[in-house]
Each structure stands twice: as C-alpha cells, then as structure tokens.
Amino acid sequence: MTEEMRRAELADSLREVRDRVDRACLAAGRRPDEVDLLAVTKTFPASDAALLADLGMTEFAENREQEAREKVAEFAALRPEATVRWHMVGQLQRNKARAVVRWADVVESVDSERLVEALRRATANALDAGERQRPLDVLLQVSLDEATGRGGCRPDDVPPLADMIMRTSDLRLRGVMAVAPLGGEPDVAFATLSVISERLRRDHPEAVEVSAGMSGDLESAVAHGSTRVRVGTALLGGRRLTSP
C-alpha cells in the first residue's frame, strides 16, 4: 500500500470513529468536545502515527515500553514540528519507570504504591537531568472485576493511592482508567467506574479524567461519563500480533 492509500484509509476510519463518538455524545446528552480521542498505535508503525498527526490527531497511546520508546523517537524524526502527547496504557513493571518517563506525557496504568514510588523517583530524576520538562500526568487504573491479570488496582485502593500521588510534587493525578472485563457487561463496568470517579473527585476535584471505552465499547463508555476513549482497531485496523 502506498502512503497516499494509507492516508486515505486512515482519514476514512478517523471520520467514522469521530462520528461514533459524536453520536454517542448526542445520545448521552453530552457535548462532543467533552470526549477526547486517543489513538492506540501499538503494533502499528510510526508512519501511521505521523499520518494521523497530519489528520489532526494529537493524543497517542502505546502499551509496551520498548516498542513505544522506539516509535516516539521515530515519530519525532518524521514530524519534528508536531506537538503530540504520548500515553502509556499498558501494564508497567517498576524497573521500566526510568525509561517510560523519558517519553510518556501520561501514564494511565498506575495501580500500586510501588509503581507510584518508582514513577515519582524516575520523574524527579528525569526532570533534574533535563530528560523531561514537565511533571508526569497519571491516571489510576482500576480493575472492574476480581481478576487483576490485566492490571488495575481494587476500587478500595483508589483513595490511598490518590493521596500518595497528591503528596508528590512531580506526579499530577488526572483521574481514572479502566478496561471493561472480558466477557462482562460493559455498561455495568463503566457505571461502576463512574461511581469510583465521582468519589475520587470529591476529594480531588482536579482528577476529572475518565479514560474508558475502546473500539468495541466506546458508546457504552461515553454513556457513562468517559472523557477519553482509547481506540486502536477501529482506527488503524486489526492487529496481526497479539498484544496484551
């Protein structure tokens, strides 16, 4: 496929996804500008992110540190003028904290005290070393079923983790993130997340983000207050490699 063909294909799918988000907002009585679209580029090349940036996308997400690090560098070489933000949405080992804070603007998959501490230390060091210019935005990932295999803390862990983040100066708590449980009812999961978010905002009014909804369930997430849908497949196509 030529670059021009890929550009046209991405333009079409971007229009379709934006239409879906707009319709979901309308159905929920919300304004379309209340919901950001995050392009999940995992397994796709930096050239696709570059084309999406040309089409106006500014927020991108990856789920593996090493793949992301390489892609972010390649993207910067392809589009040196573009100002975009990169989100880490995958499970993160503590020993990757140093590496991730060099490229990530936002880490959405924060789910333990140990990870908060590792990110705090890594961000402070990266700021000192001039490897990043801004504090790190973080979201608390919440597990909406008993299985924590795909990451996420228990709902009861949200308040203490939020308090811990608030005590740091280099991490900024922005809200919550969740993935609907496999095989579960997304409406039930996202309704639960909405309650968790409301409780969090009572203590931390600035933690307004609710990152929820993917290609298959974004309408349900928007109906339940998502402020950021993370879309991969519907935007870029099917992934050949299985990615957790």
Ligand SMILES: *Cc1c(COP(=O)(O)O)cnc(C)c1O
């Ligand atoms: C891959 C991924 C997505 C995007 O999923 P699609 O179904 O391809 O839209 C969203 N969130 C996370 C955390 C992911 O890992």
